[in-house]
């Protein structure tokens with residue numbers, strides 16, 4: 388077995404057992420939650436720098452359970468390959484959003500109605516907006532909803548839920564969109580069904 392030995396060259400410039408010392412010796416640090424199987428990078432901020440890591444506890448923001456400081460990126464460790472990196476934006480999942488819509492609104496009519504959301508492809512920070520409940524004002528993407536024969540109330544409920552969930556930056560008036568769609572596909576054609 389190879390034991391990696393770590394030394395601080397010269398006098399230790401950091402407070403003993405501080406996070407600053409830990410970072411100087413081991414490089415990047417992570418905090419992981421074993422219950423949620425998630426982790427994120429630990430930023431050694433000014434507030435954390437001189438604190439004793441032996442007596443500092445972290446709490447998971449998802450489950451409230453204890454977070455553990457890790458010296459290696461958790462998903463590179465055996466048995467932790469499926470740990471999720473919380474700092475990476477989750478990809479937009481239309482199927483999962485649709486399943487949630489159907490369970491919340493049982494009267495949603497899959498045979499006649501459809502919706503589609505196309506997030507703008509851009510830097511990761513922009514895509515990140517779609518997983519947040521309160522996306523920044525510059526988030527953008529196209530949300531299209533088709534509800535043939537739906538009542539105004541049904542349309543309003545679905546529209547409100549999708550807008551709240553997906554947080555698109557702009558909403559195209561229906562007439563505008565209908566003309567665009569009719570120009571390239573038949574009503575009920577494959578152009579407006581979900582994958």
Ligand SMILES: [Zn+2]
Pocket residue numbers: 420421422423424447448449450451452
């Ligand atoms: Zn957790």
